[in-house]
Amino acid sequence: MNHSPQNVVVVGGGVAGLATALRLAPLPVTLIVAAPLGNEAATGWAQGGIAAALGPDDRPDFHAIDTLTAGAGLAEPHVARRVAGAAPGAIDWLVAIGTPFDRNANGSLALGLEAAHSRRRIVHADGDGTGRVVLETLTRAVRACPTIQVMEGWRAGALLTDAQGRVAGIAARDRDGRVAALPARAVVLATGGLGGLYASTTNPLGAVGSGLALAARAGAVLRDMEFVQFHPTAMAVGADPMPLATEALRGEGARLFNARGERFMAEVPGQELAPRDVVARAIFAQIADGQRVVLDARMKDIERRFPGVAALCRANGLDPAREPIPVRPAAHYHMGGIRVDDAGRASVSGLWACGEVASTGLHGANRLASNSLLEALAYARWIAEDIAGAQLPAMATALAAPAPRPPSSARAEIRALMDRQVGVVRDAQGLEAAAGRLGEIADATGDDLSLVALAIAEAALRREESRGGHFRADHPAPAALATHSETRLADMRPADASDERQVA
Structure with missing residues (x-):
């Protein structure tokens, strides 16, 4: 391991993590991935493509309008316009690093149609293999980049904060149980979604919202946790x-x-x-x-x-x-996540989030098809630019690594409960029962799965309306005013001493 306190730590081996690491060059980056690079990332399973207004009958503002319509009143107009406007450039960047997109006989990019899009604007690679092809391309580029050090087989266990509450590094654990505390000038979470919390899911089973738990335990605000998209x-x-x-x-x-x-x-x-x-x-x-x-x-x-x-x-x-x-x-995609601003900054200083783990305001209550890879690519660039231009304090070189949290002993029960009571159709009775049981598990075990599942159930219980991916049988109509929800760890249950993650 050749990690420096001046490195930026990026956690996650999907499109969000790899693109962020590449965009940060020539800044030194330590990339933490739980599996061998290119494996077990949800990106590789993405059969859809990347939405971009490239056709002669299309414009980025049309793409933004479709995004806002799908978002059911909670997608942020300026974010939709900004991301849609960045889409052609994101495709150009992928082409420049060697992504072999599908093309027409005349050499132009072939554009497909997906639900709720008003134009053919979906860029594909190898038909329905877009995620896999993009992941392979990014993986090759990361392997070839001299400023990126990859730590394969390591899992992030806690964000480490200094005396001012700023994120100052990360604690990680490898397959053999070794724990390392890595100081960093900035930390970017790109840990993906949480579909693995459900018994019926299209996600890798490791997608259980681990990044959300990391951020919440460090004091970050989570937003719109109730909005889960079911494919x-x-x-x-x-x-x-x-x-x-x-x-x-x-x-x-x-x-x-x-x-x-x-x-x-x-x-x-x-x-x-x-x-x-x-x-x-x-x-x-x-x-x-x-x-x-x-x-x-x-x-x-x-x-x-x-x-x-x-x-x-x-x-x-x-x-x-x-x-x-x-x-x-x-369960397929989570529209909520760590609340971030236009530069991908979380509410806790020193922390950024990219991809599905983040709530940027793009998706609102219901993600438009093929906007997820696009969002990750757009914010990877903006996050890298923000970190490169930020005046960040010098990092400590010695951090105390906390003991790792135990794996959940109630995984099967949590998955079945989420499917049954926090799924496609919800009601107060089921949500109250789910939140009660999940709270019991969280209090007894302190594990991340029950914590994230509890955050979803409690947010769904509080939202007494139906909107986008959140449907309440007992409140089938949308409220007159569309509002975001926010979740903090302190609001869910009393924080205990084990949640302290400070620089020694």
Whole structure:
């Protein structure tokens, strides 16, 4: 290990972490990743693409309008305009470092259509393999960058703060149980989402909101924790996590049917390409009524156009060219996260957040398809520029490494509870019961899974309306005024002495 106190520490090996590390060059960076670089990141599973207004009939302001519409009143207009405006440049940067995007016969980028987009603006690579291809490209670039030191097989365990409460470094633990305290001039969390808290999820099972727990224990404000997006068409084939039948299938003509052969989305505005929360609730209602739901994707050239989906189907005993795919909603993306400003700064000095772990104001109550990789790429650049230009105090060279927190002993119970009571459709009775039980687990174990799950349940209980990805059966209408929610650790339960993470 060759870490210096003047290094910037970036935690996370997905697109957000890798892009931030690269954008920080030539500043020295220590990149902490739990698995071998390029493995176990949700980015690699992304079948969708990257939204960018590149077509002759498109403009960034059209993209921003679609983003705001999907966000159901909580997406921030200036953030939507800024990110949409940054999209073409983000694509250019990926092309410059060698990303082989799909192209038309004339050499122009091929643009696809996804739900709630008013134009064809989704840039893909290898059909439905965009996340994997982008991750591979970024991984090669990081390996080749002399100013990035990669610590593989290490997990962040705590943010370390100085006497003024500023984040001054991070404590990490490797596979062998060794603990290291790493002082840093700045820390960037790019730890991904929390879908693994749910029994039905399309996320890697390690995506359990660890970065949110790190930030909350250091005093950072979390925002809009209740807004979890459930992808409508996870493959119901018994796998955990659930394989994904990309939304792009519906963009190219795939249709949803119940066991009676009824195309139940036919009369819904937008039909199969309605916003994800609408489609997810429609499928959930069919399943609650005892109906099996399938996605009929028996279209021409599915093997060529969607090789990733075809391979997942075959691996689970399905032939998508001959039979429809059984589907159901599953936890897919978290719109909430660590509250950050336009430079990606958290409410605690010295801490930045990028990607799904952050709440930038872009997604609001419901993420527009293929805006997630874009958001990570845009904020990676802005965070790097902010850190490079910041006047940061000299870092301490000796930090005390706290004892690591125990893994959750109630993981299976938490996942089942979240699916059952904090899922697609919620109500006060279920949320109160969930929050009560999660609070008991958190108090008994002090683990991160129960803490993050509790934050979601409590925020969902407080929001007595339905908006975007948050649907309350007992409050089915939206409130007159759209407001953000905020969560602090001190508001959830008394902080104990083990939450102190100060420079020795």
